[in-house]
Amino acid sequence: MKAIEVGNHAPNFMVKDINDQNLSLADYQGKKVLLSWHPLAWTPVCTDQMRALENNWQTFQKLNTVPLGFSVDPPPCKKAWATAILMNNVSLPSDFWPHGKVAQAYGLFNEAQGVSERANIIVDENGIIKWVKVYPSQQLPDINEVIQVLSNMQM
Template sequence: MTPISIGTDAPDFTAKDNNKQNISLSDYKGKKVLLSWHPIAWTPVCTDQMRSLETNFQNFQGLNTVPLGFSVDPQPCKEAWATLLQIKNVSLPSDFWPHGKIARDYGIFDDTKGMSKRANIIINESGKIQWVKVYPSEQLPDINEVLQILSNNS
């Protein structure tokens, strides 16, 4: 599966997040959106990835960007995990059902493992794909690289 191409329209989605709220891409028109995909909750690298989003929440706000921490874990799992990690600002949507549909729409679902790949996807204010990077599953994405990309395209 090939990741979604830069310049294409980002597929809209609606997913329940860790706060039991429905999150839709269309809610964020006029803002940039970072889809920060992690394979599965409760694992060390995924934990660090979501904590880096929370730690940098003010930086994202300053860059007119909404960070979303996506995975195929079910909503109750994301809720418990976010509580444990003390994630209070960043929304952690669940792509559980239909299983991995959003990840498939963005070209980052791993059919052999039944979960998303680790990836960061930036959607610009107009709803177009601006930047895509897929990482080895054991690699923590460099949050400073993401912030740099966002600030270069402000």
């Protein structure tokens, strides 16, 4: 499966967040959205990836960007994890059921492992894919690179 390409319309989705509330890409029209995919909660690299989003929350706000931390973990698991790693601002939507449906729509579902790839996708204010980067599963994405891409979009 090949990741979605820059220039495509981002597939809309309806998923549950950690508070069992519906969350849709369409909810964020007029803002940029960072879809930050991690394979599984409770793992060291995934924890560091999500903490980097949380630690840069104010920067994302200044860049008119909503970061979302996606994985296939069920909402109760993600809620316990969010509490454990002190996630207070960044939403952690669940792509649990139908299992991996959103990851599949974005070309990020790893069928063999039943999880998403590790990836960052930036969607602009009009729902167009502006940046895609897929990482080896054990590599922590460089948050400064993501922020630089978002900053360059401001110009």
